[in-house]
Structures are given as structure tokens and as C-alpha cells.
Amino acid sequence: MTDDVMRTADGTPLKVKLRQAERREVRRAFLLIAPLFLFIVVSFLIPIVVMLKNAFYDPDIVNNLPQTTELLRQWDGKALPSEEVFAAFAADLKTASKARTVALVGKRLNYEIPTLKSKVTVTARKLDKIEAGPWTEAVISADPIWKDVFTWAVVKRAGSAVTPYYLLSALDLRQGTDGGIERTPEERRIYLQVLGRTLGISLLVTLCTLVLGYPVAFMLATLPQRTASILMIFVLLPFWTSLLVRTTAWTILLQDGGVVAQFLHITGITWISNVLGFMSGEPQLFKTRFATVLAMTHIQLPFTLLPIYSVMKTISPTYMRAAKSLGATPFHAFRTVYVPQTMPGVAAGCLLTFILCLGYFITPALVGGGSDNMIAGFIDTAMNNEGNWGKSSALGFVLLTATLILYYVYNRLIGIDKMKLG
Amino acid sequence: MKKLSILFTAALLAGTAFAASARAGDELTVTSWGGSYSESQRKAYYEPYMAAGNKITEAEYNGEVAKIKAMVEANAITWDVIDVDTATALQGCAEGALETIDWAKLGLDRSKFIGAELMECAVPTIVYGTVFGYDTSKLAEGPTTINDFFDLAKFPGKRGIQKNPTVNLEWALIADGVDAKDVYTTLSTPEGVDRAFKKLDTIKSEIVFWEAGAQAPQLLADGQVVMVSAWNGRLQTAIDKDKKPFKIIWDHQGLDWDWWAITKGTPKIEEAYRFVAFASGVGPQAEQTKYIAYGPANKDAIPGIEPATLPNLPTAPDNLKTAFNVDPQFWADHGDELKERFNAWLAK
Numbered sequence: 026m027t028d029d030v031m032r033t034a035d036g037t038p039l040k041v042k043l044r045q046a047e048r049r050e051v052r053r054a055f056l057l058i059a060p061l062f063l064f065i066v067v068s069f070l071i072p073i074v075v076m077l078k079n080a081f082y083d084p085d086i087v088n089n090l091p092q093t094t095e096l097l098r099q100w101d102g103k104a105l106p107s108e109e110v111f112a113a114f115a116a117d118l119k120t121a122s123k124a125r126t127v128a129l130v131g132k133r134l135n136y137e138i139p140t141l142k143s144k145v146t147v148t149a150r151k152l153d154k155i156e157a158g159p160w161t162e163a164v165i166s167a168d169p170i171w172k173d174v175f176t177w178a179v180v181k182r183a184g185s186a187v188t189p190y191y192l193l194s195a196l197d198l199r200q201g202t203d204g205g206i207e208r209t210p211e212e213r214r215i216y217l218q219v220l221g222r223t224l225g226i227s228l229l230v231t232l233c234t235l236v237l238g239y240p241v242a243f244m245l246a247t248l249p250q251r252t253a254s255i256l257m258i259f260v261l262l263p264f265w266t267s268l269l270v271r272t273t274a275w276t277i278l279l280q281d282g283g284v285v286a287q288f289l290h291i292t293g294i295t296w297i298s299n300v301l302g303f304m305s306g307e308p309q310l311f312k313t314r315f316a317t318v319l320a321m322t323h324i325q326l327p328f329t330l331l332p333i334y335s336v337m338k339t340i341s342p343t344y345m346r347a348a349k350s351l352g353a354t355p356f357h358a359f360r361t362v363y364v365p366q367t368m369p370g371v372a373a374g375c376l377l378t379f380i381l382c383l384g385y386f387i388t389p390a391l392v393g394g395g396s397d398n399m400i401a402g403f404i405d406t407a408m409n410n411e412g413n414w415g416k417s418s419a420l421g422f423v424l425l426t427a428t429l430i431l432y433y434v435y436n437r438l439i440g441i442d443k444m445k446l447g
Numbered sequence: 448m449k450k451l452s453i454l455f456t457a458a459l460l461a462g463t464a465f466a467a468s469a470r471a472g473d474e475l476t477v478t479s480w481g482g483s484y485s486e487s488q489r490k491a492y493y494e495p496y497m498a499a500g501n502k503i504t505e506a507e508y509n510g511e512v513a514k515i516k517a518m519v520e521a522n523a524i525t526w527d528v529i530d531v532d533t534a535t536a537l538q539g540c541a542e543g544a545l546e547t548i549d550w551a552k553l554g555l556d557r558s559k560f561i562g563a564e565l566m567e568c569a570v571p572t573i574v575y576g577t578v579f580g581y582d583t584s585k586l587a588e589g590p591t592t593i594n595d596f597f598d599l600a601k602f603p604g605k606r607g608i609q610k611n612p613t614v615n616l617e618w619a620l621i622a623d624g625v626d627a628k629d630v631y632t633t634l635s636t637p638e639g640v641d642r643a644f645k646k647l648d649t650i651k652s653e654i655v656f657w658e659a660g661a662q663a664p665q666l667l668a669d670g671q672v673v674m675v676s677a678w679n680g681r682l683q684t685a686i687d688k689d690k691k692p693f694k695i696i697w698d699h700q701g702l703d704w705d706w707w708a709i710t711k712g713t714p715k716i717e718e719a720y721r722f723v724a725f726a727s728g729v730g731p732q733a734e735q736t737k738y739i740a741y742g743p744a745n746k747d748a749i750p751g752i753e754p755a756t757l758p759n760l761p762t763a764p765d766n767l768k769t770a771f772n773v774d775p776q777f778w779a780d781h782g783d784e785l786k787e788r789f790n791a792w793l794a795k
């Protein structure tokens with residue numbers, strides 16, 4: 026113990042002891058966040074990864090037509106495949122019909138060539154009765170579609186488990202006969218329009234909540250505490266009410282012959298409906314874009330308002346007084362001194378509302394018309410109604426990507442680090 | 448703090464206990480379409496079945512086959528017996544989500560059931576008609592044919608239709624002049640499909656959609672629509688029970704079945720068979736017609752129907768004059784692409 030290293034009572038160097046203590050702290054900190062971290066991984070990150078995987082990965086064909094897809098890999102795609110491929114196809118279909126998976130093969134191929142679903146089923150049924158080849162004739166006589174080179178090109182394409190099909194279809198695109206990318210037929214082109222609509226409605230709702238929320242937040246922040254607390258309850262009360270309840274309330278208010286329609290009728294304020302661009306005669310409020318934006322604005326208002334309010338609370342009134350004492354008009358002082366200081370709250374509130382709006386589907390479905398359905402509604406329909414998980418994943422992927430791009434742009438323009446929730 | 452943790456533990460325990468009890472024992476989960484239809488099943492099937500010492504938990508859905516498939520794929524079966532429509536029965540069967548029915552095990556005579564020979568994985572329970580109706584207190588001179596449903600000049604106002612292409616496309620073609628017996632040959636061609644959508648376009652601005660069967664009479668009752676397509680029993684119940692002044696138009700009703708299906712791989716398969724056998728019996732099948740105007744699939748139950756109910760059933764001779772059968776094979780083959788196109792159409 027002759028060196029001049031500082032030591033603790035038990036003789037270990039202080040440096041080592043300190044490092045141990047630090048490590049213990051880190052470990053403790055990690056353990057403290059571990060439950061939340063695990064929760065996020067399990068309930069958020071893993072589902073997103075699985076979803077993204079489903080948008081590109083569909084092994085139905087390769088699993089159920091294993092020999093055919095293997096052989097088709099060497100096929101040049103110019104002439105009809107060889108007898109060997111047809112034999113493998115027949116054998117695969119026989120196996121699939123025993124395993125009750127023919128429908129899965131048909132369903133996947135049907136996405137690219139409508140009617141193929143029934144043709145695959147019929148072919149499998151006919152082949153079941155045939156014991157020996159030549160298979161080319163047997164398959165073609167079951168259905169002439171197998172004479173078409175394009176059919177086999179689709180089988181080959183779908184036979185790769187990693188497929189661009191779903192993502193392309195979520196962007197209203199598809200692979201054409203020559204393998205090049207082309208737009209889907211006009212009557213099926215919808216998703217880009219829906220994505221644009223989703224972004225548009227979200228932006229409009231965000232602006233509405235800002236215009237309505239900013240003055241209220243200002244009032245709440247500047248009024249005496251006692252009055253402000255009471256008024257705050259009016260902001261929070263709807264916030265505590267379930268989204269479904271509020272949407273249903275709007276249904277009752279807006280529906281044809283409902284409270285608002287009757288009020289307009291009695292008071293004769295038909296100009297409102299004219300201004301809002303509705304048909305002449307009875308004003309149509311329910312099942313319109315107007316109703317969608319109205320109900321969503323109502324639901325989202327507190328999300329925009331609260332961050333602005335809490336930022337405003339931190340702004341000292343002395344700045345405004347100083348500005349005025351230096352000769353600024355109240356408006357000028359407000360515009361150049363007060364508003365810039367509230368920007369972090371505005372940025373946070375607007376971003377919160379915008380991103381939450383992107384995922385709406387109950388409200389547009391209940392108070393909006395068919396053409397107000399947002400992308401989340403289509404994800405739901407594809408998943409629950411059509412049973413097309415590849416498509417719903419691809420739509421989710423498109424929405425996620427669009428959101429991240431917007432977030433990036435937003436960050437470059439405004440700066441996330443400047444955002445404040447209070 | 449201590450109090451809080453006790454509360455928390457208690458809540459957790461209660462949660463697990465609840466979860467356990469929900470799946471405990473021989474409790475069977477039967478899923479159906481809600482509203483007055485589920486109500487009729489409750490009275491005619493579930494209650495007598497439970498009175499005999501069995502347990503049933505009810506669940507509701509709107510015919511989403513994807514939910515059944517997800518359950519089977521994840522091997523997390525929470526619905527044991529499901530009331531499915533024809534398309535779901537066929538698709539569920541083809542994709543291996545439903546058990547193949549063993550009629551010997553059911554102990555029932557398959558030949559006594561209308562349409563039973565069409566389906567491997569389901570037992571027919573009722574025959575229903577997709578019809579349309581209007582409110583006589585709002586329209587003195589009401590529509591009489593399916594052409595009127597598409598005639599905005601003669602009957603201005605909103606129309607409620609199901610958010611599903613089935614029957615809607617058929618009606619569009621019939622209203623466009625296609626003979627009912629040629630509807631499916633026409634719909635099998637791309638031009639026929641275009642023609643149906645073109646006809647639907649003519650009323651698109653006035654269309655309101657419903658998804659759950661109970662919404663249809665509700666739309667009419669609320670005055671949201673001047674006429675609405677609906678499953679006949681839903682409108683009849685609104686007329687009989689809620690005393691609504693509705694009138695059903697039977698012109699070109701689309702006849703279809705509902706079926707009992709058993710989810711593939713359910714651990715309660717024995718119990719499921721017992722329930723389906725019970726619910727398909729003569730007594731319960733006749734009893735159900737007291738609560739909803741659907742035709743029993745068990746032919747032996749027909750003599751047991753009260754005479755007053757008979758004219759309201761979709762199978763009554765007067766109602767069958769222009770009826771067409773919804774073609775299960777057509778919808779099994781084309782359902783996917785038509786559903787997709789229909790959803791795209793309504794969102795434009």
C-alpha cells in the first residue's frame with residue numbers, strides 16, 4: 026500500500042469502486058426501463074416487422090406448388106413449359122387437393138389473373154381423376170388457360186416467396202404481361218387517391234384544430250388561474266369521452282332530419298348549405314366530407330390545444346410588456362414576440378394531431394360517405410373482409426413510409442428538437 | 448402505495464380468473480350475425496339448449512371469413528360454431544378453416560335439409576331472402592319492382608345497400624334489363640360486370656351503406672333512406688315487433704342460405720356437433736320462425752310453422768314468383784375480385 030492510488034476503506038482502488046458503482050447504476054437504470062422496452066419490442070416493433078414482412082413475403086405458391094416452382098425457375102418464359110413442368114404441376118395439385126390448399130393457390134393467382142381461382146380448383150378436380158400422363162394435354166384439356174404462356178409467367182412470378190405484387194398493388198401498379206410495371210385498370214385504381222385523401226383530410230383537420238385551438242389556448246393561458254381551471258374542464262371533458270361516443274353524437278346531430286338539419290330548416294339558414302356546396306333543397310350534412318372533417322376536428326382539438334397551452338403557460342408576460350413599453354402595438358407585439366415563442370407548442374400539437382389523423386377509420390366510416398374512407402379503413406377491409414393480408418400489410422407499409430417521409434420533411438423544416446410538449 | 452399494489456394484484460388475479468372462466472369447461476362459443484337474427488337463435492336454440500344443462504357463450508360478427516381463418520391459422524380458436532353465409536362456408540371449406548361435416552355423427556338425415564348436398568363443411572339452418580323495403584308512412588305510392596329501386600326520377604332519395612357486391616350486382620343487371628336467369632352468365636363476363644357497375648353508378652350519389660344486418664331497418668326507421676335492401680327477416684321483425692310501417696318488396700328477392708359451420712380444429716368438436724344437431728332439429732327449427740321470418744332448412748319443420756307466419760317467409764309461393772337463387776359457385780369463384788372492385792368503386 027505504498028503507491029499513491031486513492032483507496033476505499035477495504036483497500037480497493039477508488040477508481041475501480043467508482044466504476045462498479047456506476048455500472049450498478051446503469052444496470053439499475055436498464056432494469057427500470059426494461060419492462061417498457063420489452064413491452065415496446067413485443068407489442069410494437071415485432072408486429073411492425075411482421076407486417077412489413079407480409080407486404081413482401083408470400084410463400085403460398087412455393088409451399089403448395091413446390092416442384093412446379095422449382096422447375097419453372099429454369100424456364101425461359103418464351104414457349105410453353107415442358108411436359109416435365111406440367112407433370113410436376115399435376116403432381117403438386119394432387120397433393121394440394123389432399124391437403125385442402127388448392128384454394129390458397131387459386132386465391133393468390135386470382136389476384137393477377139381474375140377467374141384463375143375457379144380454374145385452378147376445376148383443374149385440380151379434373152386431374153384428381155387422371156392417373157397417368159401425358160400431363161400437358163391433361164392439364165390443358167382441364168382448362169385452356171394453361172395453354173397461355175402468360176399464365177405460366179404469373180405462376181413463375183408468384184412462385185417466388187418474395188414478391189413485389191402487394192406493394193405494387195398498394196400503389197395502383199402491377200406487372201404486365203412482359204414483366205414491365207404498368208398501372209392497374211382504371212376501375213381498380215384507388216389506393217393513391219385514398220392516400221392523397223388521407224393526407225388531405227389530416228392536413229385540413231390539423232389546420233382547423235390549430236385555428237380553433239390557438240385562441241382558446243391563449244385565453245386559458247392568460248386568464249386568472251381560477252377561471253382558467255374551470256374553462257379547462259370544458260376542454261378536457263370531451264377529451265375524456267370515448268371516441269365512439271363522440272362520433273355517434275355527431276351522427277345524431279348531423280343525420281338527415283337530425284338536430285342540425287331541423288335547426289337549419291326552422292331558421293331558414295339555407296345559405297349555409299349553399300356556401301358549403303351542397304345540393305339545393307335539403308342540406309346534406311351527414312355522410313359527407315364536411316361531417317368527417319367536423320367530427321375529426323372535434324375529437325382532435327384537445328391534442329392540438331394542450332401542447333400549445335402548456336407552452337404558453339411558460340411564456341412570461343414580461344416579454345409582451347417589454348415590447349409594448351418599447352412602442353409596439355399590441356398586435357405587433359403579439360405577432361413578433363408572443364407567437365414565435367409558442368411555435369414549439371404549435372409544432373408539437375400539430376404533429377400529434379396530424380399523425381393521429383392518418384390512422385382514423387371509425388369516424389370517417391360512420392359520419393363520412395364512401396368517398397371519405399381513409400387508408401386505415403382500406404387496411405381493415407383488406408384484412409378482415411377480403412382476407413388479403415398481403416395487401417393490408419402493403420397498405421400499412423405505404424402509410425408508414427409516407428408518414429416517415431413527412432416526419433423527415435417536418436423535421437428539416439421545423440426541427441423536432443425545437444418541439445415542446447410543455 | 449401498498450394499497451395500490453394490492454389493488455393491482457387483485458385486478459390481475461380477477462383478469463386471469465375471468466380469462467380462465469371464459470374458456471373453461473364445456474362452454475361453447477357460438478357466433479352469429481347479431482340483432483334480431485341472433486335474438487331468434489337465442490330464443491329458439493340457445494335457451495332450450497342451455498335449459499338442458501349446457502353452456503353457450505354468444506359472439507357476433509359480420510361474416511368476416513378472414514377472422515375465422517386467422518383463428519385457425521394461429522390455432523387460437525375462440526369461436527367453436529359459426530353461423531356463416533354461403534360464400535363464407537364455401538371459402539372457409541376450400542381453405543381448410545372449417546370442419547367437414549360428418550352427417551352420421553350429427554344423427555340427421557341429410558336429404559331432409561334444403562341445399563345440404565351443396566356443402567361439405569356446413570349444415571343449412573335457414574333460407575333467407577335479400578329484399579328491399581320502404582316506409583309506407585313516408586311514401587304513399589311506394590316502389591313495387593326492383594327497377595323502382597334504381598329509378599331516381601320516380602323515387603328520389605337515398606337508398607341503403609349492403610357493403611357487399613352480392614345481390615347488388617344481380618339487381619343492377621336485372622334493373623338494366625337482364626333476365627334473372629341470365630344474370631350469372633352475364634356477370635361471368637367482364638362486359639357484364641362493367642354493365643352492373645354502370646347501372647350502380649346511376650344511383651351512386653344516393654347510396655348509403657350498411658354492414659351489420661341490424662343497420663338496414665334502422666336506416667329506414669331513422670328516415671336516412673327512402674328504401675333499403677335488407678334480409679327479409681330483419682324487416683319483418685321491425686314490422687311485427689317494433690310496429691314499423693314498413694313494406695317488403697319481394698320482387699326479384701335473392702334467395703340464399705345461412706349455415707352452421709364448425710371451426711377447424713376446435714377442441715370442443717363433440718360439443719359443437721351436439722349443438723348443431725340440436726339446433727337443426729324439427730322443434731327448434733319450427734320455433735325459430737316465431738321470432739324471425741326465415742324459412743327453416745329442415746323440411747320436416749315446415750308443418751310446425753304457424754299459419755300466420757307462412758306468407759312472410761321467403762319460401763312462400765307468392766314471394767317466390769320472381770325470386771332468384773344467389774349462385775354459391777359463382778360467388779365462390781368471383782367473390783374475391785368483385786369484392787375488391789366493389790370496395791374500390793364505393794370509395795371513388
